[in-house]
Amino acid sequence: MADDEPTRAARLLDAQAKAELLFAEVEARGLLAPGEGERAVSDRVRDLANELFGTTRHWHKRVVRSGPNTLKPYRENPPDRVIGADDIVFADFGPIFEEYEADFGRTFVLGDDPVKQRLRDDLAKVFAAGRRFFEADPDITGARLYAEVERLAVAAGWELGGWHAGHLVGEFPHEWIDGADVESYIAPANTTPLRRTDKTGRRCHWILEIHLIDREREFGGFYEELLTLG
Numbered sequence: 001m002a003d004d005e006p007t008r009a010a011r012l013l014d015a016q017a018k019a020e021l022l023f024a025e026v027e028a029r030g031l032l033a034p035g036e037g038e039r040a041v042s043d044r045v046r047d048l049a050n051e052l053f054g055t056t057r058h059w060h061k062r063v064v065r066s067g068p069n070t071l072k073p074y075r076e077n078p079p080d081r082v083i084g085a086d087d088i089v090f091a092d093f094g095p096i097f098e099e100y101e102a103d104f105g106r107t108f109v110l111g112d113d114p115v116k117q118r119l120r121d122d123l124a125k126v127f128a129a130g131r132r133f134f135e136a137d138p139d140i141t142g143a144r145l146y147a148e149v150e151r152l153a154v155a156a157g158w159e160l161g162g163w164h165a166g167h168l169v170g171e172f173p174h175e176w177i178d179g180a181d182v183e184s185y186i187a188p189a190n191t192t193p194l195r196r197t198d199k200t201g202r203r204c205h206w207i208l209e210i211h212l213i214d215r216e217r218e219f220g221g222f223y224e225e226l227l228t229l230g
Contacts (some may be wrong), residue, residue, distance in 0.1 A: 005203055011100045012169065012205060013229050019095060019102035020225075022049055026091065032108050034085040038064045041083070042091075049095055063092035063105075070107075070220040071213050073162045086111030088120065090222040101169050103207045107221035116219060119158065119212055123223035126152045127210050130165070131227060134194070134208075142183070142190025145208075149186075153212055161211035161220050163187060166227060168198070169207045194228075205229060 003011065022045070026032065031044050042062040066089040069078040074092065083089055092105040107123055109116045126149065133148045134140055146165050153160040166186035182189045186206065196204050208227035213220030 008100075008170070008202070009205070009229055011098065012102075012226065015095075015097040015100040015102035016104060016226055016229075018053055018097050019093065019104035022052060022093070022095070023091065023104060023106050025052065027108065032064070032083065032089050032091070032110070034083050034087070034110060036083050037080050038066060038069065038083065039080045045091065045093060049093070053095075053097065062094075063090075065090055065222075068218045070222070071161065071215065071218060073211065083110070086113055088113075088116040088219045088221060090220075092222055092224065103167075103169055103209075103224060105209060105222045105224040107223060115214070115217065116221075119214065119219070119221045122156045122158065123210050123212055123221050126156060126212065127208060127223050127225075130208055130210070134227060138195060139193050140195070141193055142186045143188050145186050145194065146188050146190075149208075149210065153210075156212070158212040159215060161213040161222075162209070165210065166206055166208040166224070169205050169226065170198075170202070 025048060026045055031041055042064045046062060063074065066081055066083045066087045069081050070088055070090055072078050087110050088107060090105060090107040094101060094103045107120045109120050129152050130149045134145055149165045150160045164185040164187040168184045183192050194206055198204055206227040207224055209224035211220060211222050
């Protein structure tokens with residue numbers, strides 16, 4: 001029997017809270033360290049999730065990217081890279097907690113490069129501004145929100161790195177979403193309202209993801225979490 005809407009919302013928020021705790025522990029334990037390979041770090045984060053929560057499944061590939069690899073969108077698979085002492089690194093993990101997805105991404109700056117630090121800080125600002133824009137328009141479409149996120153990125157001095165700025169989230173892996181179904185994404189071609197129900201009558205909940213890049217300096221950053229709850 002499917003959960004009712006308040007239960008769904010509560011469980012999605014609980015899954016995100018666990019993912020946020022996981023990322024805080026990743027930082028506290030210094031797992032994103034210079035001299036470590038991206039894949040090795042990804043495996044350690046997976047093991048830490050298992051240690052903390054007994055989580056054995058991740059519903060999308062685990063992503064840890066550093067340096068020039070941070071320019072690449074999710075669907076690409078750049079070669080494994082050793083993290084440098086002055087690198088910018090982002091992590092994107094989607095663990096399942098009690099059959100509910102979390103999709104959470106954060107960026108870390110290992111050195112004291114002021115431009116990298118500014119990009120890291122701008123990620124949260126663009127996310128917050130994008131959420132305010134969403135909240136102010138009850139009939140907002142995926143296309144309108146994408147356009148605003150792109151505008152915010154450019155205004156901050158960056159480029160938007162992906163073809164979409166978020167996707168549906170719920171009890172099922174978003175990688176099972178038909179890639180051709182643009183209504184499942186916050187994307188330029190999605191002219192449907194984001195506040196709607198899905199084909200089974202459940203309320204749609206969304207992840208907002210911000211991928212900012214500096215193509216000339218060859219680095220980027222990533223930030224994502226729930227848009228519609230919290």
